Amino acid sequence: MNDEIQIIQAYSEASQDEFWKLLKSLKEADDYEGWSTAIYYRCATDLESFAGIFFPQFCTSPFNTFHYDTFKNCIFGERGYRQANAAPRGNAKSTIKVLIKPIHDICYKLEKFTVIVSNTSDQAESKVKDIRAELIDNNLLIDIYGRFIRGRKGATTDFIAHNGDWSCRILALGAGTEMRGIRYREVRPTKIILDDVEHSEEVENESLREKLKSWYQDVISNIGDEHTNIDFVGTVLHRESLLVHLLGNPRYKSKMYKSIVSWASNTGLWDQWKDIYIDLDNDHRLQDARNFFLANEPAMLEGSDVLWPEKESYYFLQEKIIESGIRSFMKEKQNDPMSDQEKVFDRDTIWWYDETPNGLLIEKTNTLIPWNQLTAYGAIDPSTGQTKAKSNKKPDFTAIISGYVDGKKRLFVDSDFLRRVSPSAFISQIFQLNEQYKYYKFGVETNLFRNLLIKSILDEKERIKKEEKKEVSIKFYDIELHENKEKRIYSIEPKVFHGWILFNKKKVSQEFMNQLYDFPKAQHDDGPDCLEMLFGLVNNKYTVGALDKETGR
16 A cells, blocks of 8 residues: 555656656557556546546536646545635536546545535435546446446435445435435445535525524434544535535635626626616627627726636626626625525616606617507516514505517516505406406415405406406416515516616605515515516516406316
8 A cells, every 4th residue: 555655656756748648658659568557646636637537428618717726735645624615606616526526435445434415405415426427437437446336226316335345325315304424334434525515595594594504513423433524515505504604614624706806897888888778679699799799899898807717717607697687696606605694676776657648768778668559567476464472563464566578678667566456356457457457367375365356356357347348358367476475576676777667756756665675674565576477467577367267267
């Protein structure tokens, strides 16, 4: 073993260029044994070469700083280390740390029992299956190191990998799992890899955050022994998350990475570019914006620096901000999530419009959308009229939002109805509003009391037909919501910011706008909640069902 260590040490002293020149010369000389030997000894301490040689399908772009730091921090044979890294989404952190490195550990007999933990057991199991698949199907890996799996049958998410007379158990578990006492033969876990263990919604809940921290401190930190390695990698989802806690823990070697390392200094040119990019009335806006950038590229990129320029250019990341919104971008790409208490909708960025005899006039661009290009939509978020006992909060509003939609699928919010009224009153209001708007579609949120509400709406429709002798052509659709309400409202921020959702300056109520401006700190958010429903209905986000025969049911 000491002789092997000395050979590994000798190969590690060569530079990357020297190593690759050696491989080239051995291959040209058809010296396969020498070529294989060089790879075996060099890759023991060179995870970069190991990744490039055995997993080229995953290494299609040049490595970035995060990858190089990961390679550098992999010290051959090191025991008892603690690492925590925050890396942006889409930077191959799981590929390197949760796929390639565990396989490297198996190839060089570095671990005897590796536990891979993700937010859910399904996520962890998927990653362990990928490891097993590579051990079975990666022919070059098998040629150099031998066969690892004895037979293709057997468990795929808790399996034993063999390397000569040495073996390693690989186990997948979900976060929060009780794992005290787990062993492989006489061995407690020798390495624990925690990859994206925090949940994007649960992390917003203080009690759930504290529960996860307690589990980590009580279980993970004590599950092994003084030789156990712990490697935690993820994206910062909250400013008080477990990952943030570990990044500040002096026991851990840690670092945070951002997609945009430094922002461009010429914000004026980027503001002009954005105005071109988001001009929805310009069918050539994307190409025009690109041309503007190319004409001003040196000035627009001055001062900028990005983590992975070969894959995510500064231009690409600016497009990402427009696509997903600044809140999502700061969390997923910058590891800098906005506080849950920070206001989301900036009153200075609202797009307003005015009604004219000829159509809707967009204030910011002075663009007129003719009436014959507009279709009316509506939605209701009904209130139960209830609130928690001993709460000082008043009952929720029933919210009805009405608006127009143009050919580009922009939503022009025309009016709102926010009242604390009985079901009979808000059902009557729907039909009164239909007299004005002649809704093409009207969405009804039916999570709370679906059967009762639907029957009442359809009964009122039939009553109007019979007693008032009116033909009611309104098309009702029921909408069942499954996502967290706050998450849904957050999702429309970029749509409001970039003018996909516009507001009638004279008709939308101050109560509605206050709820929007004050979200998520507002006492009520029924208006924004209904707005998200309506925008989802317009853009076919929800699986909606028609409520009567008239609409095909």
